[in-house]
Amino acid sequence: MRSLRARIFLILILVGTLPNVLMETIIVKTYEIKAVEQRSATVQNQLKILANHLIANEFLASYNPNSPYKLKSHEIIEAELDMLANLYEGRVMIIGSNYKVLLDTYNISEGKTMISEEVVKCFRGENISNYDSEHGYIEMTRPIVNTTDDGDSTIQGVMLTSISDSTITATEKSLNRNAVAFEIITIVMVMVFSFVISGLLTRPFERITKAIGEVKAGYSNDPISVRSYSETVHISDAFNQLQSRMKTIDDSRKEFVSNVSHELKTPLTSMKVLADSLIAQPDAPAELYREFMEDIASEIDRENSIITDLLALTKMDMSNQELNITSVNIGDLAEIILKRLRPIARKKDVELTLEEAREIVADVDEVKMSLIMTNLVENAIKYNRDHGTVKVMLDSDIQFFTFSVVDSGIGIPQESIPFIYERFYRVDKSHSREIGGTGLGLAITRSAVLLHRGTITVTSEEGVGSTFTVKIPLSFIGS
Ligand code: ADP
Numbered sequence: 352m353r354s355l356r357a358r359i360f361l362i363l364i365l366v367g368t369l370p371n372v373l374m375e376t377i378i379v380k381t382y383e384i385k386a387v388e389q390r391s392a393t394v395q396n397q398l399k400i401l402a403n404h405l406i407a408n409e410f411l412a413s414y415n416p417n418s419p420y421k422l423k424s425h426e427i428i429e430a431e432l433d434m435l436a437n438l439y440e441g442r443v444m445i446i447g448s449n450y451k452v453l454l455d456t457y458n459i460s461e462g463k464t465m466i467s468e469e470v471v472k473c474f475r476g477e478n479i480s481n482y483d484s485e486h487g488y489i490e491m492t493r494p495i496v497n498t499t500d501d502g503d504s505t506i507q508g509v510m511l512t513s514i515s516d517s518t519i520t521a522t523e524k525s526l527n528r529n530a531v532a533f534e535i536i537t538i539v540m541v542m543v544f545s546f547v548i549s550g551l552l553t554r555p556f557e558r559i560t561k562a563i564g565e566v567k568a569g570y571s572n573d574p575i576s577v578r579s580y581s582e583t584v585h586i587s588d589a590f591n592q593l594q595s596r597m598k599t600i601d602d603s604r605k606e607f608v609s610n611v612s613h614e615l616k617t618p619l620t621s622m623k624v625l626a627d628s629l630i631a632q633p634d635a636p637a638e639l640y641r642e643f644m645e646d647i648a649s650e651i652d653r654e655n656s657i658i659t660d661l662l663a664l665t666k667m668d669m670s671n672q673e674l675n676i677t678s679v680n681i682g683d684l685a686e687i688i689l690k691r692l693r694p695i696a697r698k699k700d701v702e703l704t705l706e707e708a709r710e711i712v713a714d715v716d717e718v719k720m721s722l723i724m725t726n727l728v729e730n731a732i733k734y735n736r737d738h739g740t741v742k743v744m745l746d747s748d749i750q751f752f753t754f755s756v757v758d759s760g761i762g763i764p765q766e767s768i769p770f771i772y773e774r775f776y777r778v779d780k781s782h783s784r785e786i787g788g789t790g791l792g793l794a795i796t797r798s799a800v801l802l803h804r805g806t807i808t809v810t811s812e813e814g815v816g817s818t819f820t821v822k823i824p825l826s827f828i829g830s
Contacts, residue, residue, distance in 0.1 A: 355556065359549040367541035368534070375530040379523060383484075386519045390439075391480045391489055397435055398493040398510050404428055405445070406497050411508045414453055416461045432456055441488070441514030445495070446470055448507055465511065473509040487520065488513045555579035559586055566594065610775040614657055614789070618650040625650075653787065660791035663722070664774065667798040674716040674802055676827045681711040681720070681752055685743055688724045692732060700738045703728070708746040714827040719799040724754065726792040727819045731758035733786050734817075747825065751805075755820040762813035771809070772797045796821075804828050 352358070405411060408424040421429075432443045436456040445454040450470065452460045469479045473492035481490045495508040555577050562575035574591040577583040625643045629635060682705075689703050696703045724743075731741040739759040746753050763771060763778055770776045775790035777783035783790060800807045805823035 356549045356553040359552055360545045363545035363548060364538075364541055367545065368538050371534060371537050375534065379526050379530065382526060383519060383523055386522070387482045387489060387516065390514070390516075390519065391482075391491060394435075394439060394489075394491060394512060394514055395478065395480070395493060398491070398512060401428070401431060401435065402493055402495045402510060404431065405495050406507070411445070411447055411453065411495065416454060429454065435512075439514035440517060441512060444511040446509045446511060448474075453508070467511075470509050470511060473511075474506055476506065482516070484516070487516050489516060555583045559583055559590075562587075563590060566590075572598075607774055611661065614775055615654065618654040618657075621650045622647050653784075653789075656787065657789045657791070660789045660795060664791055664795050664798065667719075667795060667802065674719070674827070676714050676716055678712055679715050679717050679720060681713055681715075681754070682707045682745055684717065684721060685724060685745060685754070688721055688728060689743065692725070692728050695729070696732050696741065699732065699735060701732050701735050702738075702740045703732075704740070704742050706742060706744045708744070711745055711747045711752045711825075713747075713752050713823065713825045715803060715823065716799075719802065723796050723799050723821060726796045727754075727756045727821070730792060731756045731760065731817070731819075733788065734758070735760035739816075749825075751822050751824055753820055753822050755818055757816065757818045759816040762815055762817055763809070763811040764813055765811075768809060768811065772807075 405428065408422075408428065410425065410428055413422065414425055432445075432454065433456055435441075436443050443454075443456045444452050444460060444465070446465050447453050450464050450466050452463050452465050455461050469481070469490065469492045472479055473494050476494060477492075478494070479490070479492045483490065490511075490513045493510040493512070494506045495510060496504050497507050498504045558579075559575065559577045562571075562577065565571045566573075566575065572594075574594065575587050577587050625647050629640060629643055632639070685705055685707075689705055693703055728741060728743060735741065735758050741759075742757040744753075744755040744757065746755075767776075767778045771778070772793045774794045777788060777790045797807055800821055800823065803823045804827075805821060807819065807821050809817060809819050811817035
């Protein structure tokens with residue numbers, strides 16, 4: 352029942368057949384009511400005529416059912432009553448004012464007293480007509496009214512009649528038979544129609560499932576397109592977006608693996624060249640050995656730092672990365688980091704200063720925060736000119752604190768700015784290598800900032816300097 356097709360099928364069947372069944376039931380019922388009304392009216396008319404005859408012949412006063420001699424007029428009336436009873440397959444009783452049955456066309460109740468509710472009501476002047484569908488008869492009463500010349504009317508007796516509904520039920524049965532036959536034909540037609548229509552309506556969804564299945568199985572990488580309904584358009588679009596996102600992730604993973612291999616291979620190639628050239632010169636002087644061994648050692652250091660950075664980055668990328676959040680005095684932390692980096696700055700005679708607008712205490716992971724600060728300040732020193740400056744500025748508002756590093760260095764070309772956070776991206780590869788860069792520092796920094804739900808931005812002008820600004824919430828929001 353969870354299938355859309357099954358639901359559409361059922362709904363169509365219900366909509367197609369219910370009104371029919373209802374309409375047929377109403378028609379048959381209406382026929383029954385109308386037929387009973389009509390029959391009652393006809394019989395009531397006949398009874399009225401008979402009642403007049405009874406009055407005209409003073410039947411009620413003169414009739415004696417037990418008398419062996421019968422008046423001619425009584426015989427005529429008896430015959431008329433019998434005819435009426437036969438015609439409508441019923442029974443007629445004439446009841447006198449003392450509630451005694453004077454005449455019964457069945458000849459069984461004569462002389463008996465008949466005080467039924469209908470008879471009593473009829474003596475009060477009410478014409479009663481009841482339909483008992485269970486037992487299949489219509490019961491009617493008619494007062495026998497004598498109206499004097501003065502206009503006074505008295506009810507002298509009551510005619511109690513019951514007639515069979517057999518002709519009505521026969522017609523009803525035949526109507527029902529036709530209705531059932533019609534319903535069966537309609538249901539079969541509606542079922543065939545519903546089956547075809549529900550199939551047609553759900554076909555676009557089957558096409559989508561098939562297209563997705565083909566992509567899943569790897570037969571196709573093309574975007575899927577089922578534009579039959581707006582719903583299928585939405586599903587297609589959402590799937591295509593998902594697919595292109597997966598492709599981007601896959602491409603970047605491939606690119607990353609190829610970059611890693613390349614980066615790790617470069618120091619190895621240098622070491623191999625250095626070692627081979629030493630092997631090729633068996634009589635090489637000890638100084639040359641020493642010089643080459645120093646080069647090999649620095650390549651090993653480089654390999655080591657690439658691997659260390661890669662490990663840091665992979666750790667940061669793990670989705671279940673746990674942050675060790677504590678309350679940290681950001682100013683104190685910045686001072687410690689600047690102190691640690693001062694020896695490198697001194698080598699290039701770069702002036703390192705710290706400006707704290709106010710005391711800042713924030714909920715951060717101290718290790719990752721110091722990684723962010725170290726990377727940014729280290730870059731500001733590395734990519735600076737000799738005798739340059741690096742200014743670290745700390746500020747905060749109610750929600751965030753900002754950590755800015757302003758340098759007077761070489762700057763970053765505008766076209767390179769969008770790429771600097773990518774892994775292994777370096778504006779000037781050889782310069783970066785010379786100064787020991789791996790191209791991973793800013794990627795690590797950005798990941799650490801994002802883990803804190805913060806942002807990192809940069810403005811830069813070539814030859815003038817760059818400003819990196821990190822903005823992080825004072826209290827950790829969590830995931
Ligand atoms: P690297 O290890 O090469 O420094 P990063 O990821 O830290 O790698 O930086 C990527 C590139 O961005 C660097 O190679 C450099 O070209 C550029 N860059 C980063 N910081 C600065 C800066 N303060 N001034 C100029 N260029 C910078």
